[in-house]
Amino acid sequence: SQQGEEDPQALSIQEGENATMNCSYKTSINNLQWYRQNSGRGLVHLILIRSNEREKHSGRLRVTLDTSKKSSSLLITASRAADTASYFCATEAYKFYFGSGTKLNVKP
Amino acid sequence: DAGVIQSPRHEVTEMGQEVTLRCKPISGHDYLFWYRQTMMRGLELLIYFNNNVPIDDSGMPEDRFSAKMPNASFSTLKIQPSEPRDSAVYFCASSPGHNNEKLFFGSGTQLSVL
Numbered sequence: 001s002q003q004g005e006e007d008p009q010a011l012s013i014q015e016g017e018n019a020t021m022n023c024s025y026k027t028s029i030n031n032l033q034w035y036r037q038n039s040g041r042g043l044v045h046l047i048l049i050r051s052n053e054r055e056k057h058s059g060r061l062r063v064t065l066d067t068s069k070k071s072s073s074l075l076i077t078a079s080r081a082a083d084t085a086s087y088f089c090a091t092e093a094y095k096f097y098f099g100s101g102t103k104l105n106v107k108p
Numbered sequence: 109d110a111g112v113i114q115s116p117r118h119e120v121t122e123m124g125q126e127v128t129l130r131c132k133p134i135s136g137h138d139y140l141f142w143y144r145q146t147m148m149r150g151l152e153l154l155i156y157f158n159n160n161v162p163i164d165d166s167g168m169p170e171d172r173f174s175a176k177m178p179n180a181s182f183s184t185l186k187i188q189p190s191e192p193r194d195s196a197v198y199f200c201a202s203s204p205g206h207n208n209e210k211l212f213f214g215s216g217t218q219l220s221v222l
Contacts, residue, residue: 048210098153101151
């Protein structure tokens with residue numbers, strides 16, 4: 001399977017702290033994307049990093065990609081209670097495969 | 109743009125009944141994906157279309173599941189007959205095209221088969 005797998009499965013932090021989530025995958029990819037899902041809603045795209053990129057920033061989000069280790073990380077800086085959601089990585093190689101997600105709880 | 113529109117939002121049915129889920133992708137998007145989400149199995153890709161043509165249906169669990177895309181603005185996922193283990197949230201997503209394109213998800217259909 002090409003599915004990405006997120007780690008940890010759950011993460012609980014205080015507002016203002018940074019949150020780091022990791023994703024590992026198995027095969028070659030064209031790009032890797034991170035999505036967010038609020039409870040009871042569809043997934044929303046956060047950021048895309050191409051296979052030839054190593055790091056990308058978007059606001060409070062920082063994504064890294066290490067194709068040699070087949071892994072990626074998502075860092076959310078200065079977290080807010082509103083960041084509470086599930087976060088998924090998705091690998092794209094003609095199909096989009098999603099991992100099982102990391103449930104992030106940011107306590108106010 | 110209204111985004112990807114799915115209907116119904118919730119569906120409760122009895123085992124053995126036919127269920128039809130509907131999706132309207134974002135105008136101009138060439139790709140349409142159907143996913144199923146459960147606690148046990150996470151997000152599973154069921155099938156995807158390119159320009160209304162099914163490209164890969166290897167994720168469709170059984171012959172009871174079928175999907176169609178009669179035109180660029182409409183797709184259906186049908187389950188006949190439905191079973192309790194089909195209970196899940198079904199998402200439709202569309203994408204402008206391949207090569208570094210992101211997915212746009214609908215709000216999903218919560219299906220409960222009693």
